[in-house]
Amino acid sequence: MLKHNMDWLRRSMALLLSSFFIILSTGVNAYDATSYTENTEHHNIPLRLTASSITKIDLKPWLYIHNSNDVTEIANLKLQNNNQSQWRKLTSNDLRKIGAKNTWLSFSLYNPNDQLSRIIALDNPLMDSIKLFHLVNNELLNIEHMGDTLPFDQRPLQSNLFLYPFDIKPGELHTFYFKIDNRGSLNFPLVLWSKNDFSHAIETQSLANGFQIGILIAIGVFSLFIALASGSFSYSYYSGYVICLTVIVASIHGIAFQYLWPNWPSLQQLAVPVLIPLALAFALMFTEKVMQLKYHSKPMLLLGRYLAVYCILLSLIVSFIDFKFSLYLLSFSVIFISFILIIFSLIQVFKRTKNARLYAIGRIGLFVGSLFSGLMYLGYLNWAVFPQTPVMIGLTFEVVIMAAVLAMRYNDERKAKLQMQQKALEQAVRLQQNRDEALRAEAEANERLEQMVAERTLELEVTLRELNEANQKLTQQNTIDSLTGVKNRSEFDRRLTAEGRISRRQQTSLALLMLDIDKFKAINDEHGHLAGDHSIKVIATTISDYLKRPTDLVSRFGGEEFAIILPNTDSEGAMTLAEHVRLAISKLSINWEGSPIPLFVSIGVSAAVVETEEHPTLLLEQADKALYQAKRGGRNQVCQFSPE
Template structure:
């Protein structure tokens, strides 16, 4: 729909009630520079000539001045629709959102990563504003954007169903990415601790720094690690980027062994590490936009530097340098594309972070392989040196060494045999114990309903009766019977009856919250419940809750709804004699009989007959 203005036509988005829709809003966005001191009252009076279409050439930059963005939405349906407005840039400092209907402000929301995370309208890594589009009304949105970082504005209008599906997919991919990076970093850290290897230490620091940087860039760190510290959020990226460069330089020095192969490259790496450390300590105190420009340019420069040194070493025949060049090429390409996109030199139809994320994943996996190869080479070298030393020692004391080797070999084989037999015995015992536990569990569980059977109920009844007698605490028993269960079997079949029994058993288990409470199948369509340390009033409350829950169960069989109710008998008292638990059970059964005779679908408490 087009609404003409004084100078140019402004395009207004008209939508209907598509329940699974997502619309990219870039074709409908207009912007204007923010004039200091002017608020929404002045901005909404701007003529159309003062607004320009928002393009990525303007917003995909770092450190631009505050500006206003607006768009309008019209619901042409005869009913209201719920929508979610998302701004998928988690690093915008401040967003002032004004929602207008008929040129009147009906809502104002302030968001941004300089606000505590809990103050967002909807808890999400991105900025989400939920609203309802009333039928046949024009809704206009004004957003004042302030940020020192990238002002990219990927804005979308979501239905709730489409947004939920998108969240599920993106959470899976981001979780896999962060999980893989964390696993590699921690694995390398454990190897570094056990082997005391500087290579693995620096690699672990590099991967964990990258992981935290990725989590910060995607908004997960602010959401889960420091949600109440927006000031910390403002300095984490300028802090983590040079820290990552520091570990990358130290790792490169160790893995390519510049100390032994090229002293000049060793000095370059150490000067670069000192520069990265200086950036780590100073950039958090610089202007945010300036710090980002310095970090991006430094990353591009150091990436090219490391790639060049690796290729020089690879040309000289070093195997690890060849693999390093291959691994670093992914990082080089990804970092260059992302850096040029942030600096505004190129524009691609992808997110800014996508190239560097792919490059990082490629590079980290290959670096892990390089470390594994180097570790294996070092192990082989140590083994070869050890073997040469053994040969020299054998020449001097050959007879004695042979005897010692034979004895050591015999002891080792004997110890290995003992360990193998011990392990086999432990496995056999564990399997036997698991089998016994399964048999014990099967012997006490009703196979149809999954709750305890009659034998388990009788045993528990005796134990709880003794406990009530010793502690002088009340014990309650509930007897339950499905009303007109025979008619269910006759009408719908025994399979429907079995399904009904299983569903009721599951409902009983879900409504018994205490671990000591026991539900069992007493027989046929009857169930029995033991409630330790429960007086009559509490037992009646539980019984009424169960009766209502069962009456509300949506039971259907072959497209037919099965009406279902239960009758419950309740008996509760303090046990004083050995036989009293059985008497209590009989009383609950009599109360159940009274409930049946009183019209069913009710709870009856046992009272002595006149």
């Protein structure tokens, strides 16, 4: 039983390996819809061609292969044509071999009666180098060099297939030799067409290829836009996977070489080997996201990531290793990773993971398509379709199914987000209600607090007002003379310093007046001290009445002396004001207990622009000296300080 299972496994691996060899090393065989039987006839028997012949002829039954691969030129080949053992019929085993160096294929056409135009079509766009020698009646007519190692514009006809048109006249024998160098298999699907039927067939094939590639491009671009708009890694990986598959399919059909990089043959050589492991890496990362392996299986998650790293490294190094080895390595990688992805999906199906069943259907669809292509290629199935058709159908089916999986995943995520948003909204409403309640409680507390603060503030304001009034009273008591109500000596000293600084800064004149009551001792002795105090108050009131400016200041300097500060006043103005004060006082008539008290004063004046900090004190001394000068001059007069 174990041996039977191992044989079945080896046979399945061989079938899958063969199907992926088709993708990696050959194009789509668009015209080989019939099989052929082995023919042991000689190489020089030509295909008889007439106007009544069918317009599509599969040339496989007429192809001969040269056994000696060391022949490099047509001249040497013609010398060996006499040895018929060097040529034999081309078989299916020859087509499965990997690598062809200096391999020669040949067939002949004979036209007995009609003038004909035909096209030889080789539907393998991945052939590296084909050198075609066209002989007419054993004479060399033309040489064409084709292959994807040459720029696209060097082909005889600008087509993704290798085409060679020719005309054949009645009675001519046309012999064609193909010298082939190819790193892949010797898959040589050669068909002889009439021009009209070929145009119709190529249009049908182009429509089918364009439809398939168009589906892949549409899905890939749409997924890319969804990834950019939503920031979803699932759509990003799927978009990368589909875009890689699109370029691979376009390269296999030769369409990428025709339209994307026609002047870069080296890129055509590298496109498929580099993009296949890159597509596998995207498929692994996409599987990780869409199957949510992070939450369901850590071993599968780690295995998928390790395989993705392996695929990325393989994509980087595959162009630097031997092509035959890389072909086997890529084929093994594709088969192994495909099995791993199918196993992942089946495990998730058994675990009832959401979307796992649809994902498994897509993977199994691609596997079945690859299996049928392998069976057809090995000859186990003989269907009237192209060998690559099942794998291409499976590939398109898998891409569409994965798009459906992503759509369902996106819908599930959208519903989950809506539910989360609904829960978040309900939670936000509850939070808002709690916040409103907290705000109401805070407002009530703030209102009570504000009421308490207002009460305390009112009490504080009352207290501050009382303190301010008391402070003002205290200040007045500290600056006001208690007897006369004018400023006292300390306030005079403070104001004298301040006005001196203003005079110095503004360069304005400052005037000082020193006033003394004449014969004040006689008043006290004759009428008493109360009469003297009354006289002092009357004189203080009279002086205050003559000081009109707010900046003017009168203060009681001593017992019967007064000092007056006149800011911004020169000596002339100060003398005028002093004289007015003196006259006003001299005209006062005071009666004290029926006795008249005459009042006279002497005034000393000093005025100057203050120059230094000590200058105000000097002005005061000068005014005092002028006062004593007025006293000595006879009293009841005004005297201005003069240095003389």
